[in-house]
Amino acid sequence: MAGKPKLHYSKGRGKMESIRWLLAAAGVEFEEQFIETKEDLEKLRNDGVLMFQQVPMVEIDGMKMVQTRAILSYIAAKYNLYGKDLKERAWIDMYVEGTTDLMGMIMYLPFQPADTKEKNLALIIERATNRYFPVYEKALKDHGHDYLVGNALSWADVHLLEAILMAEECKPDILSAFPLLQAFKGRTSNIPTIKKFLQPGSQRKPPTDEKSVAVIRKIFSF
Amino acid sequence: MSGKPKLHYFNGRGRMETIRWLLAAAGVEFEECFMETKDDFTKLQKNGFLLFQQVPMVEIDGMKMVQTRAICNYIAAKYNLYGKDLKERALIDMYVEAIMDLNELFMTHPIQPADKKEQHFATIVDKATNRYFPVYEKVLKDHGQDFLVGNQFSRADVQLLEILLIAEECKPDILAKFPLLQSFKARISNIPTIKKFLQPGSQRKPPLQEKDLPKVMKIFY
Numbered sequence: 045m046a047g048k049p050k051l052h053y054s055k056g057r058g059k060m061e062s063i064r065w066l067l068a069a070a071g072v073e074f075e076e077q078f079i080e081t082k083e084d085l086e087k088l089r090n091d092g093v094l095m096f097q098q099v100p101m102v103e104i105d106g107m108k109m110v111q112t113r114a115i116l117s118y119i120a121a122k123y124n125l126y127g128k129d130l131k132e133r134a135w136i137d138m139y140v141e142g143t144t145d146l147m148g149m150i151m152y153l154p155f156q157p158a159d160t161k162e163k164n165l166a167l168i169i170e171r172a173t174n175r176y177f178p179v180y181e182k183a184l185k186d187h188g189h190d191y192l193v194g195n196a197l198s199w200a201d202v203h204l205l206e207a208i209l210m211a212e213e214c215k216p217d218i219l220s221a222f223p224l225l226q227a228f229k230g231r232t233s234n235i236p237t238i239k240k241f242l243q244p245g246s247q248r249k250p251p252t253d254e255k256s257v258a259v260i261r262k263i264f265s266f
Numbered sequence: 267m268s269g270k271p272k273l274h275y276f277n278g279r280g281r282m283e284t285i286r287w288l289l290a291a292a293g294v295e296f297e298e299c300f301m302e303t304k305d306d307f308t309k310l311q312k313n314g315f316l317l318f319q320q321v322p323m324v325e326i327d328g329m330k331m332v333q334t335r336a337i338c339n340y341i342a343a344k345y346n347l348y349g350k351d352l353k354e355r356a357l358i359d360m361y362v363e364a365i366m367d368l369n370e371l372f373m374t375h376p377i378q379p380a381d382k383k384e385q386h387f388a389t390i391v392d393k394a395t396n397r398y399f400p401v402y403e404k405v406l407k408d409h410g411q412d413f414l415v416g417n418q419f420s421r422a423d424v425q426l427l428e429i430l431l432i433a434e435e436c437k438p439d440i441l442a443k444f445p446l447l448q449s450f451k452a453r454i455s456n457i458p459t460i461k462k463f464l465q466p467g468s469q470r471k472p473p474l475q476e477k478d479l480p481k482v483m484k485i486f487y
Contacts (some may be wrong), residue, residue: 096364114359121352130343137336143317
């Protein structure tokens with residue numbers, strides 16, 4: 045039954061996961077159509093529904109939206125997760141671009157050549173611990189609020205939680221030097237919509253394993 | 267007297283060039299502070315001016331903004347180059363994100379290993395002519411208007427012009443099959459603020475020369 049956004053992607057995290065998180069946090073129910081083979085992707089392309097022949101693609105409000113950031117910005121704005129004015133928006137954008145960069149590194153890790161994995165994992169941990177997490181820890185420390193921007197839940201908070209959980213999958217004690225991020229994680233995980241998304245059976249996807257890597261390489265030809 | 271945005275980067279295009287284009291298109295005067303050596307970069311980092319230790323950084327309206335897209339979004343919204351509502355914004359974002367993907371390919375071309383360069387160039391030309399340009403040609407054809415979105419000048423038009431010119435620098439006849447993009451290019455180039463930016467002596471930067479690449483790499487690595 046239309047009305048619900050419909051997500052087109054492979055059955056894994058990739059670039060669609062942040063979109064699932066944001067919709068879930070906003071309490072928006074969504075449907076998913078999974079690309080399982082190269083033929084599934086070709087069909088979408090031949091049907092002309094992928095503006096630049098790529099996924100993610102989200103059918104929402106009569107549009108077939110593509111480009112991850114465009115989709116996320118639209119959802120954030122529509123569901124009041126984008127701050128109350130231009131300056132709050134600027135801060136949210138800055139924070140989100142940081143967590144995007146960090147999660148991007150983690151996302152590609154399973155696809156790196158085996159002999160570079162150890163080095164890349166070390167780089168991820170170094171960047172998380174020295175470049176990214178200190179910024180968010182300081183932001184929370186400086187204003188003492190529960191949320192990163194404007195004392196209200198925003199896209200930045202949802203994205204940061206997602207990044208924290210992904211980083212912890214890489215190194216379980218990665219937050220040990222960041223007490224405020226630990227508290228933030230506890231607090232934000234307890235928000236009802238997010239709590240629901242974190243429970244088994246939700247549309248949240250598991251980390252990408254070796255088997256998925258092979259399937260994804262086949263579908264997207266790389 | 268400041269009030270003018272101040273851009274911190276090296277003296278070249280890189281990720282700052284789109285920001286220069288947007289400010290120029292909006293008719294906003296700006297200053298630039300160029301990093302010439304690693305020490306210049308380290309100094310900015312040590313002073314705590316770079317939120318994630320990276321440039322671009324733009325001092326604007328009391329903020330030290332970083333992250334290219336955050337900066338572009340702010341400038342576009344502030345100067346009314348971001349459409350009139352959420353749906354126009356969505357279209358602009360879709361168009362602009364794809365342009366930035368293509369720009370990323372152009373930007374990374376000079377640093378490709380020598381044995382991969384030719385293949386990379388072929389990929390760029392293929393993507394530009396088969397994946398990206400046809401979309402914008404069709405958009406202009408379908409609505410017959412002068413601008414990409416909402417019959418009104420926006421950042422999508424600025425960024426499309428930017429990438430068309432970059433593409434032509436790589437392959438002068440790359441727009442041969444795209445008559446509407448050719449007329450778009452001429453039309454947008456004639457907008458007074460943009461025309462000014464396209465003239466010699468403006469703050470527009472030239473393409474990176476091979477000989478300058480080592481100096482740039484030294485700043486960052």
